[in-house]
Amino acid sequence: MSQPPRTITVTGAGGQIGYALLFRIASGAIYGQDTPVSLRLLEIPAGLRSAEGAALELTDCAFPLLRSVEVSDDADTAFAGADAALLVGARPRSAGMERGDLLEANAAIFGPQGAAIARSAGPDVRVVVVGNPANTNALIAAAHADGVPPGRFSAMTRLDHNRASGILAAHLAVPVSDIDGVTIWGNHSATQYPDITRATVGGASAIDLVDAEWIRERFIPRVAGRGAEIISVRGSSSVGSAASAAIDHLHDWVDGTPGTSWTSAAIVSDGSYGVPEGLVSSFPVRSVDGEWRIVDGIELDEFSRARIDASVAELIDEREQTRSLGLL
Numbered sequence: 175m176s177q178p179p180r181t182i183t184v185t186g187a188g189g190q191i192g193y194a195l196l197f198r199i200a201s202g203a204i205y206g207q208d209t210p211v212s213l214r215l216l217e218i219p220a221g222l223r224s225a226e227g228a229a230l231e232l233t234d235c236a237f238p239l240l241r242s243v244e245v246s247d248d249a250d251t252a253f254a255g256a257d258a259a260l261l262v263g264a265r266p267r268s269a270g271m272e273r274g275d276l277l278e279a280n281a282a283i284f285g286p287q288g289a290a291i292a293r294s295a296g297p298d299v300r301v302v303v304v305g306n307p308a309n310t311n312a313l314i315a316a317a318h319a320d321g322v323p324p325g326r327f328s329a330m331t332r333l334d335h336n337r338a339s340g341i342l343a344a345h346l347a348v349p350v351s352d353i354d355g356v357t358i359w360g361n362h363s364a365t366q367y368p369d370i371t372r373a374t375v376g377g378a379s380a381i382d383l384v385d386a387e388w389i390r391e392r393f394i395p396r397v398a399g400r401g402a403e404i405i406s407v408r409g410s411s412s413v414g415s416a417a418s419a420a421i422d423h424l425h426d427w428v429d430g431t432p433g434t435s436w437t438s439a440a441i442v443s444d445g446s447y448g449v450p451e452g453l454v455s456s457f458p459v460r461s462v463d464g465e466w467r468i469v470d471g472i473e474l475d476e477f478s479r480a481r482i483d484a485s486v487a488e489l490i491d492e493r494e495q496t497r498s499l500g501l502l
């Protein structure tokens with residue numbers, strides 16, 4: 175039976191990730207094959223023509239589930255009635271920059287968008303921040319969205335989660351579908367902690383299959399530095415993998431995470447695992463009844479504790495910088 179149509183807003187829809195996202199959303203990758211979708215695309219004036227071009231192409235695909243595509247440079251128009259919002263619109267970094275270096279350029283985008291979401295989006299809106307620095311941008315958006323529960327805001331660390339699963343699978347020469355229970359903790363930055371202490375490979379414990387030195391000296395730096403590796407090899411930051419991870423994140427949020435132990439997402443901390451309440455930090459999460467829930471009861475060894483604390487310290491520092499810019 176056909177489900178009620180869903181409205182999805184994509185900001186930065188005229189950019190690279192936007193272009194990789196739109197066609198998959200329109201073909202049903204988030205809400206499934208029984209749910210029609212309407213797309214609302216937000217761009218700044220300089221990006222409108224590119225978004226309008228993508229809208230023409232979407233029409234040309236004749237996607238059976240696609241009801242409408244609207245393009246706007248007005249945030250309230252673009253977020254009107256949104257069931258989901260993917261906040262992609264922001265400047266990407268180039269070689270030699272850290273994602274935190276984008277704070278000054280990008281953070282100012284997210285307060286007004288959070289406020290527009292509060293005014294105009296649908297009552298059940300779910301927000302995924304992709305634009306960097308994603309965790310802190312989500313913190314800013316949530317802080318400006320009066321009346322929207324903080325649990326409706328998240329930042330994307332699913333790309334890091336997928337990278338960790340993919341790199342571990344490649345190292346062990348197993349299908350990635352054998353990998354379960356990877357966790358990304360902390361910030362979507364070089365300080366993140368990709369943790370395979372609880373991961374399994376075809377049901378066996380991952381740490382029994384790989385040596386500790388490989389994990390510390392190769393695996394963790396490779397996953398945490400993968401964004402920079404892609405920039406150096408491709409010449410610009412990840413696009414297809416980022417769009418794919420954004421689809422995975424939103425799909426699992428609305429549809430649940432059965433069949434896997436958990437996934438990773440950056441959500442507003444409730445104080446779990448010593449992460450100060452209110453920070454947007456990545457955790458092991460399950461989606462139950464459309465809500466992210468932090469998986470509790472994981473025991474952290476000394477190494478894991480120190481890695482998480484270092485990434486959380488960076489999040490605290492980003493929050494301070496944001497305050498000093500007058501954005502919080």
Ligand SMILES: NC(=O)C1=CN([C@@H]2O[C@H](COP(=O)(O)OP(=O)(O)OC[C@H]3O[C@@H](n4cnc5c(N)ncnc54)[C@H](O)[C@@H]3O)[C@@H](O)[C@H]2O)C=CC1
Nearest residue numbers: 186188189190191217221263264265266304305306333416
């Ligand atoms: N969280 C994650 O895992 C990842 C995050 N990213 C981030 O995603 C962002 C977008 O990357 P790309 O699509 O490659 O960049 P892009 O430069 O190709 O596209 C960005 C688009 O955003 C638009 N834009 C800028 N300000 C806007 C605003 N206020 N409202 C609406 N649209 C606005 C621009 O006009 C442009 O079309 C970057 O910040 C990048 O660092 C990229 C990969 C992974």
Ligand SMILES: O=C([O-])CC(=O)C(=O)O
Nearest residue numbers: 267306333401402411412
């Ligand atoms: O590294 C970047 O700048 C883009 C990004 O967030 C990623 O690829 O994870």
